[in-house]
Amino acid sequence: PQNYATSALLAGLRRAARAARACGGVEAGTWLVARAGLLEGRSATTHWEDMEDFSAAFPGVDVRPDRYVIDGPVFTSGGASPTFDLMLHLVRTRLGMAAALDVASVFIYDQTRAATDAQPLVSLGRLDGYDPRLAQAIRLMEAHVDEPLTIDAVAKRAGVTARTLESIFRKSIGETPGAYYLRLRLAAARRLVVDTRIAMADIAGRTGFSSAAAFSRAFSRAFGEAPVRLRRG
Incomplete structure (x- = not known):
């Protein structure tokens, strides 16, 4: 990265940092952020292979062996996998747990699963701070x-009362277990509508609706259009 640390690039990084809500570097990118002076007096991390050299090059930086570090508006990450952890943390703290779960699901990111396990509808990933009972309930739902x-x-299998489960969901995700369960089923249904040619009645059955009509009504309320219309484009 030292070869790219031109005066113009470093000046551009400093300008961008002043204008942005947050800035940072991933793995070797932390060297450029440090060269721009954005890590001076802050805590940071980098890839473990570079940590000793990084500490020597930037004595004013508190280098930590963490997966990622957020110090004020500046973030640094030690590699690709920690960057997913960082991403989910930022999404969760800014947009809430529900949004973080949705993002994790898109990336099929879940370090608690083996490669041979079925891909989950919802990937919890390394979302620090979530209640393990929430994870168990979501796994049961999916x-x-x-x-x-x-x-x-669901509550009984998760080892809590229905009232406690509702409290956990409201605190962590901001909605009731029933509302989340319905949203989970509709998300699965939407993927089948968009990505397959399966009949609507069969999609309704696969996602727990009593009839195609009931499915269509719930789908329309959630997504603003009927599943048949969405498939037609």
């Missing part, structure tokens, strides 16, 4: 999309 459990049954 395992029973086609034949939805009652919320009482």
